[in-house]
Amino acid sequence: MNHNDSTPLRCLVTGATGYIGGRLVPELLADGHQVRCLARNPRKLRDHPWAGDVEVMQGDVTDADSVSQAMTDIDVAYYLVHALGTGKDFEATDRRAAQIFGEQAKAAGVRRVVYLGALTPTDVPEDELSPHLRSRAEVGRILLDCGVPTAVLRAAVIIGSGSASFEMLRYLTERLPVMVTPSWVHTRIQPIAVGDVLRLLVGCARLPEDVSRAFDIGGPDILTYREMMVRYARVAGLPPRVILPVPVLTPGLSSHWVGLVTPVPASIARPLTESLRHEVVCHEHAVRQYLPEPPGHPLSFDQAVRLALRRVREAKVATRWSSAAVPGAPSDPLPTDPDWAGGSLYTDSRQTPVHAPVSTLWRVIEGVGGDNGWYSFPLAWSLRGWLDRLVGGVGLRRGRRDAERLRVGDSLDFWRVEEIEPGRLLRLRAEMRLPGLAWLEMFAEPDGDEGGSRYCQRALFHPRGLLGQIYWWTVSPFHAIVFGGMARNIALAAARQADEAVVGEAAR
Structure with a gap:
């Protein structure tokens, strides 16, 4: 040879x-x-x-x-x-x-x-x-x-x-x-x-x-x-x-x-x-x-x-609900790597059926933030924004560029739009002051043959050092209230809009 x-x-x-x-x-x-x-x-x-x-x-x-x-x-x-x-x-x-x-x-x-x-x-x-x-x-x-x-x-x-x-x-x-x-x-x-x-x-x-x-x-x-x-x-x-x-x-x-x-x-x-x-x-x-x-x-x-x-952070976070992330270099994580590889990535995942078509659910997802709010415990979101401004962050003061449409790179309160798959996925990257990196993902998925859909939500946090670990375990007890309420209320808002559309169509 x-x-x-x-x-x-x-x-x-x-x-x-x-x-x-x-x-x-x-x-x-x-x-x-x-x-x-x-x-x-x-x-x-x-x-x-x-x-x-x-x-x-x-x-x-x-x-x-x-x-x-x-x-x-x-x-x-x-x-x-x-x-x-x-x-x-x-x-x-x-x-x-x-x-x-x-x-x-x-x-x-x-x-x-x-x-x-x-x-x-x-x-x-x-x-x-x-x-x-x-x-x-x-x-x-x-x-x-x-x-x-x-x-x-x-x-x-x-x-x-x-x-x-x-x-x-x-x-x-x-x-x-x-x-x-x-x-x-x-x-x-x-x-x-x-x-x-x-x-x-x-x-x-x-x-x-x-x-x-x-x-x-x-x-x-x-x-x-x-x-x-x-x-x-x-x-x-x-x-x-x-x-x-x-x-x-x-x-x-x-x-x-x-x-x-x-x-x-x-x-x-x-x-x-x-x-x-x-x-x-x-x-x-x-x-x-x-x-x-x-x-x-x-x-x-x-x-x-x-x-x-x-x-490592981006490759691990990019994992979809339905498929594994595809890394682009030998140093990146692989789907077959053990769960303990790649550093800590904490997640809060929630799913709920929605009595509304995917298109209606997506309109609610794309409309989050700004004057529309975050569909969950407004006082908690306001407090988080105030604390962020107290330590030099952007807080909630930025709002959104457009009341209905988002595009990659848009600022959205203390988030930044990192990825959009129209009609399916919105991924936001946190720009608040944190001891680590954080993302919020919202998915609209078809669910069954009855014209319904499913709302999937993930909050992800990649801690930085010991302070990041402490931060996650300090705030995680409140996730059921904040993120759980958010998932429920987005599903209810989409169902309400679907009902209103049906009533409006019948009136015509």
């Missing part, structure tokens, strides 16, 4: 429902390759925009028959699965799966295997590594010994929304302005942006046939975990963090501490925190000889964090 050959390759991607696999597939397609995905639950892939451009097979890497079928007519097989988080025997599961994958790749005549593993220290015997790192090293060794040319990319912390290591960093930094931390905050780490990882994974497909080895990959920065938290806070616009290391916190205790502070599951957080006691820094850069770095790469830690934060 000539690495300068541009002939499309047939690629098998395992772990396409996972963090890296789901982001690798569109990159391979963009490079002109044909892609087959092996997934235990193919239905998880259906919301991806590329789902119709790939072949999907159901199977499991621990089942030799399904792996054998998936390997048929494959040039490059990507091994992007691991059993981390599945239980205490994840090392045995990973070992068996890697052996099956390697054996079936050789039997099928696959020309290359590519595996994303983990950076490990060179001065620590393998049996003294954390179970997570030990298993990653063992899987890499098994695949290198399988008889098929194999490229093992070894990475430390991958920076991107959805990466478990990055999510731990995000939640710890955002939720704790003052932290009592384990001693591993002084461990040196060489993080790498997810976009750079994907670039190298795609490039490995065309490595020369005589290349079969492991490569260390990392970004340009070598930082302690403490430095990563400090720099994350700065990029995210958070106040400086106070970090107080406490040597007595063991890996086991610190994993419980991480579990209390973050929503990352303990089955994942524990092995990751145990691994943080090891320094993970690149000891060679041979991958550059085969896959030269393009201008501007690899990205710095700050650049990678900025990309991870850039669209």
Whole structure:
């Protein structure tokens, strides 16, 4: 296989429902390759925009028959699965799966295997590594010994929304302005942006046939975990963090501490925190000889964090009632990312049937604000507007440009119209002073064959730091009054207008 050959390759991607696999597939397609995905639950892939451009097979890497079928007519097989988080025997599961994958790749005549593993220290015997790192090293060794040319990319912390290591960093930094931390905050780490990882994974497909080895990959920065938290806070616009290391916190205790502070599951957080006691820094850069770095790469830690934060809020908020958001870059969230990925996004969702056609309901929705008010507890809205002006915000004084019609970019009291789908969706972004970002969405949906409709409403809040968390939980008890009343009254107003229209028509 000539690495300068541009002939499309047939690629098998395992772990396409996972963090890296789901982001690798569109990159391979963009490079002109044909892609087959092996997934235990193919239905998880259906919301991806590329789902119709790939072949999907159901199977499991621990089942030799399904792996054998998936390997048929494959040039490059990507091994992007691991059993981390599945239980205490994840090392045995990973070992068996890697052996099956390697054996079936050789039997099928696959020309290359590519595996994303983990950076490990060179001065620590393998049996003294954390179970997570030990298993990653063992899987890499098994695949290198399988008889098929194999490229093992070894990475430390991958920076991107959805990466478990990055999510731990995000939640710890955002939720704790003052932290009592384990001693591993002084461990040196060489993080790498997810976009750079994907670039190298795609490039490995065309490595020369005589290349079969492991490569260390990392970004340009070598930082302690403490430095990563400090720099994350700065990029995210958070106040400086106070970090107080406490040597007595063991890996086991610190994993419980991480579990209390973050929503990352303990089955994942524990092995990751145990691994943080090891320094993970690149000891060679041979991958550059085969896959030269393009201008501007690899990205710095700050650049990678900025990309991870850039669209996470918008991509998560853009999720419709009926379909998942479609991100546009490797750093953006995916429909298959776990619920705890992407930072906190709190929602207050309400739906109610409306005895009026969709067109009538939409007129009420498009008419909210200004002189028409917000259909709920006027005193509460007035008080919120007054408080906003007290702290330098715009309050309710702006009103609206037109009493009946809205367009994207219009100001609407202390909201801004962010998106309109005429007859269906109005999304408003809050411009009041808040410790975070907030949106209000209002939908008009058809409901049944009787000419009725359904009103759907979502208030969303993406908190900024600990103050944002406190703000949400302070005001959430009042949502039933404010947002519940709003949903009911908008439905009643639409029904009343529909009745008046019927009476008027009968009078004519």
